[in-house]
Amino acid sequence: MTPKSRLYIPGLSGLYDSLSDWAWLILRVAAGLILAAHGAWKFGYLGGPGLNGVIGFFDKVGYSPGSIWAPTLATFEVVGGILLAIGLLTRPVALIGLIQMLLVAYYHSRFGFWHNVQGGGVEYPLMWAAVMLFFLIRGAGPMSVDARMSKEF
DSSP states (O other): OOGGGSSSGGGGHHHHHHHHHHHHHHHHHHHHHHHHHHHHHHHHHHOOHHHHHHHHHHHHHHHHOOHHHHHHHHHHHHHHHHHHHHHHSHHHHHHHHHHHHHHHHHGGGGGGGGGGTTTTHHHHHHHHHHHHHHHHHHOOOOSHHHHHHHHHO
């Protein structure tokens, strides 16, 4: 519940409270589906280069062997993204995703903060890391499979 005394417009507390569960759901489903789409892209769907292209990229930038990293990350992104979207095993998925995004942020830090012509900046993976940290700490939320189970991580 949002204390009315904390709001500049106290009459909005009911709206905020009634939409709270939906906001959690929207963030989780959006993050999960985008993550799954990114993994599908690595497999060659949605205009992606396919595993051979991702393997070559990983080997080129020093994440060797790319033949292990590319399918592992692509599979995690597809499966983990679906699990995140439905809110199942959310905290373990978020932990793996947080580790992945911190490693991606480290790689992208060489290009600066903002995305530019040379390559992607660090701001996007840091935003993803923050989303994963949120779900690691807070869990899937009330409108999830995790919430319907008797236990969760």
